[in-house]
Amino acid sequence: MRYPFSEIETKWQINWEQNKVHKTDFSNTEKKLYTLVMFIYPSGAKLHCGHWYNYGPTDTWARFQKLKGYNVFEPMGYDAFGLPAENYAIKTGIHPKDSTLKNIEDIRQQLKKIGCMYDWDAELMTCVPEYYKWNQWLFLQLYKKGLAYRKNAPVNWCTSCQTVLANEQVLNNGTCERCNAAVIQKNLTQWFFKITNYAEELLDGLDKINWPEKTKLMQRNWIGKSIGAEVTFKIADAEDQIKVFTTRPDTLFGATYMVLAPEHPLVEKITTKEFKDKVEAYKDSIKSMSEIERSSTVKQKTGVATGAFAVNPANGKKIPIWIADYVLMTYGTGAIMAVPGQDERDWEFATQFNLPIIRTVQPPENFSDNAFLGDGLAINSDFLNGLYVDDAKKKMIDWLEEKKIGKSTINYRLRDWLISRQRYWGTPIPIVHCEDCGEVPIAEDQLPVELPYEIEFKPTGESPLASNQKFINTTCPTCGKNAKRDPDTMDTFVDSAWYYLRFLDPKNEKMFDKNLSDNWTPVDMYVGGAEHATMHLLYSRFIHKFLRDLGLVNSDEPFKTLVHQGTITNNGAKMSKSKGNVVNPDEFTVKVGNDVFRLYLMFMGPYEQGGDWSDKGISGTERFVARVYDLCCNYKNIYNEINTPNKFELEDLSSIEKSVYRKVNQSIAKVETELEHFRFNTAIAALMECLNELTKNLVNCRKELQSYSLERFIVSLAPLAPHLSEECWEIIGKKISIYHKPLWVDCDEKALIEESVSIAIQVGGKMRGTVDVPMNSSEDDVKSAVIADDKIAKHLEGKTIVKQIFVLNKIMNFIVK
């Protein structure tokens, strides 16, 4: 009979919902397990195969843990603010709120079809005032502590999204993370969150969490800690000073020139008359260049002299001050001391412009490169001479500190998080700008500052809210005079930085329930794409630590364990609506059912690897499901007919029964270890092997073993194909849902031990066959078996055995002459 997936899946989804099978009891925290998958971004398109690949397998893991006795919480919600909805509105005139809510309706239906055990009572969306109110509240708490501040700075501007972006949201080719359009630099006054205050802790915390090494490394690199010293250089014949940051204070004697970033505020002041024109021309030439061009490492170095000189504090020598674009205003102090002898970039620049080079570390004899970066004895360095780099660094820092012209310093690459966006569909920033009082925060009891529905979309680079008179005009909370609201909205990464806390009680009248968060966070298992490594996953860690400092959470990290699902591509390209290459899962689920589709996604390959989409093998899992169903139908009600034992004694079983009993227990053990580690493909393979054994031999087993085997097989399959398993469970005579209470079964260890083993026989390292011998047979016994086997023995004929290598239960290798 063909497996009637449609009726069966609907039946069980209704059953689960009616019996609240997936409702989490938060009061029982003894074996709590918070499993979270990154919530969905309802960008206008519905779920595609990539979403399914993210949600289905993760749910399988959660179900597995539930069967094992964990009290699992698995929620789902909507990251509902953001650009796509707004861009869609600009194109079609449909309001983002309307399109988003409609989309969520559709997506919710799709999500329910997957058959995940989401606790739907915990559903949330970020675009409603009850949620974004708490973004504003969070903003105010940060503001109070001086961690939310406004400054005028060069910021990233996406020419297509018409808004600023955080550094994290600019790809390394200088394009926008969201739309891939060019990003340019603009000077604007914007709101920032002071994530840099947590730089050190964000770095340290990485050692305490179970995340993929690759992701931790990306965060480490992004934070970019470097230890060094700040050194003050006097400008010759002037009062001004230039501070530089260097990781190599030991090379100070080799500093033969200095370089300022072209934007450095001192440039104008120190440039001498003769060099003014050149400097101005150079600065102009930089402006017209994009960030990508400027920061290209293949580009030849450029720069001009300012005509000014500084004094090297170590040796009192006058050294020229240049400007060059390879020095960045945004890192360190925007100025460097150049030590061409020990720095490749400085070497390149020095040789190009004929600047002097002094080596201060003795390179090894055969050294033929230019700058020497390695360790060695200090030379040409007065009181440092003869010291290795580490010691020389220390001594130089001591010297600088004593002379009060420098100190040891730590520098980070991490910049503060720019959170304002010149867009409509987001959380309004709860600040009023008053001519007299300046920026005034809204009182907490006045929240939320509601996002008005009426709005004119003008992708002009101005915040749409600025032109909504009703919204923008207000009175100053402090003095009562007419004032204006901040017209910008927050980066949507603010929404997602703390949503895992809100999930625990989305209707709570506070930001989240502290009691629940103390008991249920950190999230135990977090699954989501690797593309968030230095965005969402960094921001949430920061916000979590901040909330901890407010006393609102009791842990240091939000996500204890992190797993990245691989990407499902289509013809090599990532699925996206704009590329028009999305594969709609509905197309398959109506044809083969949700369990088959879920199984197929998991069977395709390693979960962390992803892969290119192809439906070629789907009939494999389709057949598997049909065969499981057919098998169970052949044993209808068997569980009610006999008493099913929990265990069999091997000696009581026939050889066929032993084989079945072994296979069932081996499969349970295999599925358990594989599922634990997200290795769904090999877990399914084990169940397929088990099914092959059952279809072949179950018919020749006693009824008790038939019932035993089916029971265990179905439980092992249940996390992977939940609807099918529930149905089969019922068919064999079970009355209550598999997910009603934990019932994962331990395997019978005795059944895992094989009685006999086949040993590989090699002659001179070449495979010549195998012999079957009892487990743990001795070297002599195996040898007798080999001699008794003509086919193998003939390879030994007329030869002298020089040596024999024997590995118990594995292999025997005869070395012959």
Add this chain to the structure above:
RNA sequence: GCGAAAGUGGCGGAAUUGGCAGACGCGCUAGACUUAGGAUCUAGUAUCGAGAGGUGUGGGGGUUCGAGUCCCCCCUUUCGCACCA
């Protein structure tokens, strides 16, 4: 340019500590049941060879009784970083 991961049949992919390469599935071939087969079942399926046997895990070297697995060099792909002082 630097760093990391990967490269296994026609295809997706399996292989504790080095110990029978190709589990499981797709596809394919043959057969059975069929009016039919794009359903189902059975058998086969790395490759060369009639066979004995040889050859095979990107390429080339090495260590070892024995290498997909360890070491060195090279090639390719993917990802990350890319003047961070």
